[in-house]
Amino acid sequence: MSKSFVELPATENGGAEECCQDDVSCCSPLVISPLSEAQATHVAPLLKAMSDPVRLRLLSLVAAHENGEACVCELNDAFDLSQPTISHHLKVLHEAGLLDRSKRGTWVYYAIKRDVLADIASLIGGGLE
Amino acid sequence: MSKSFVELPATENGGAEECCQDDVSCCSPLVISPLSEAQATHVAPLLKAMSDPVRLRLLSLVAAHENGEACVCELNDAFDLSQPTISHHLKVLHEAGLLDRSKRGTWVYYAIKRDVLADIASLIGGGLE
DNA sequence: CAACCATATAGATGCTTGTATATATAGACA
DNA sequence: TGTCTATATATACAAGCATCTATATGGTTG
Numbered sequence: 364m365s366k367s368f369v370e371l372p373a374t375e376n377g378g379a380e381e382c383c384q385d386d387v388s389c390c391s392p393l394v395i396s397p398l399s400e401a402q403a404t405h406v407a408p409l410l411k412a413m414s415d416p417v418r419l420r421l422l423s424l425v426a427a428h429e430n431g432e433a434c435v436c437e438l439n440d441a442f443d444l445s446q447p448t449i450s451h452h453l454k455v456l457h458e459a460g461l462l463d464r465s466k467r468g469t470w471v472y473y474a475i476k477r478d479v480l481a482d483i484a485s486l487i488g489g490g491l492e
Numbered sequence: 493m494s495k496s497f498v499e500l501p502a503t504e505n506g507g508a509e510e511c512c513q514d515d516v517s518c519c520s521p522l523v524i525s526p527l528s529e530a531q532a533t534h535v536a537p538l539l540k541a542m543s544d545p546v547r548l549r550l551l552s553l554v555a556a557h558e559n560g561e562a563c564v565c566e567l568n569d570a571f572d573l574s575q576p577t578i579s580h581h582l583k584v585l586h587e588a589g590l591l592d593r594s595k596r597g598t599w600v601y602y603a604i605k606r607d608v609l610a611d612i613a614s615l616i617g618g619g620l621e
Numbered sequence: 622c623a624a625c626c627a628t629a630t631a632g633a634t635g636c637t638t639g640t641a642t643a644t645a646t647a648g649a650c651a
Numbered sequence: 652t653g654t655c656t657a658t659a660t661a662t663a664c665a666a667g668c669a670t671c672t673a674t675a676t677g678g679t680t681g
Contacts, residue, residue, distance in 0.1 A: 393552040393609070394560070403545040403552075410548070413616075414540035415639080416532040423522040423532075431523070435658065448640055450659055455638095469648050469657055480522070481620045487542075488613020491606055544669080564628065577670055579629055598627055598678050623681085630675070637668075645660070651653090 387482040392489030409483055412459035417442065418452045425462060425475050432474040516611040521618030538612060541588035546571065547581045554591060554604050561603040 387409065390402050398406065413419055424441060425433045439449050453473055456462045463474040516538065519531050527535065542548055553570060554562045568578050582602055585591045592603040 393548075394555045394604070394606070397552045397556045398549050400545070400549065403548040407543055407545040407548050410539050411543035414536055414543040416529070416536040417639085419522075419532040419536050419539070420527050420529065423525070423527045426523045427526045436656095439658095444639095445641060446658075447642080447660080451639080454659080466648095466658090471658060475523070477523070477620055481617050484613045484617020484620070488610050488617065491610045491613070546669085568628095573669095574671060575628075576630080576672085580669080583629080595628090595678095600628060624679105625681100626677100626679080628676085628678105631673085633671085633673105635668100635670095638666085640665090641663085643661080643663105646658085647656100648658105649654100649656080651655100 387479065387486055390486050392486055392491075394490040406483075406486065409459055409461065409479070412455050412461055415452070417444065417449075418456055421449070421452055422456060422461060422475070425473050426477075426480070430474070431477065432472050435471045435473065438473070516608065516615055519615050521615055521620075523619040535612075535615065538588055538590065538608070541584050541590055544581070546573065546578075547585055550578070550581055551585060551590060551604070554602050555606075555609070559603070560606065561601050564600045564602065567602075 387406055390398060390406065413422060420441070421438060424438060425431065428437075435449070435453065438453070439446050442449060453462065453464075457464050457473065461476055461479055463476055465472050465474070516535055519527060519535065542551060549570070550567060553567060554560065557566075564578070564582065567582070568575050571578060582591065582593075586593050586602065590605055590608055592605060594601050594603070
């Protein structure tokens with residue numbers, strides 16, 4: 364573990380270490396070294412997707428459900444909002460890369476992407492233990 | 493550690509465990525049990541404060557700086573944005589409870605609140621290790 | 622006091638977003 | 652084929668937000 368702490372060759376962007384810009388897992392924790400502009404631009408949308416109360420609850424409903432997966436029909440019932448609104452929020456979470464989507468017959472299931480969640484958590488909380 | 497896993501008396505809100513609604517630290521991790529509406533409403537603003545690329549970088553600049561503290565003057569220089577814009581973002585982070593503010597002479601210093609960061613991280617990533 | 626520096630506040634503007642209603646798609650089944 | 656159910660898309664609108672310029676506040680120093 365703690366592979367994020369390995370030293371990486373500095374790039375031209377002012378000293379922030381930057382490897383694969385597409386993946387949160389390669390950012391060292393906030394507390395260890397400042398995010399580069401590119402890194403921040405990649406990570407922010409993930410947090411933005413989680414920053415709505417409805418989406419946060421959707422995320423936790425899915426994550427805490429059996430196998431980390433839940434049917435849309437169950438999710439709709441948990442809220443006092445219209446079905447298209449829930450569908451919209453699920454789309455946001457899916458497009459952000461936090462939820463996987465799979466259709467099985469008439470029903471659609473969303474599943475949590477645990478690795479992404481873990482990466483975000485270690486970005487925020489890494490180096491504090 | 494892992495004090496978040498202790499069983500709590502269920503409340504009337506449909507099974508989600510809920511203690512002090514004012515503090516993130518008492519929410520059990522997303523993956524363990526679904527957030528209540530009240531919990532989600534409390535946590536979401538923290539994530540929203542972090543969900544902007546500029547604020548994410550500000551946060552990490554402060555957090556990774558000596559003593560987890562940095563002077564506004566240094567922060568302004570790190571961005572291509574107007575001084576009031578940076579001031580605004582710092583205010584958002586401060587009001588969300590992520591940064592402490594202290595004035596010393598002419599200068600203002602913002603300091604990271606490590607415990608809040610740690611609480612958010614364990615909310616998101618707890619139960620995945 | 623006056624000039625100056627560091628930071629915050631006020632107000633304006635254009636873009637984003639959360640929500641709703643109406644409609645489309647598409648699988649199941651009679 | 653036609654109808655029902657599950658989910659998504661289209662469109663619209665009010666509210667929120669990131670940014671700017673202009674200005675205020677308040678400490679420092681000549």
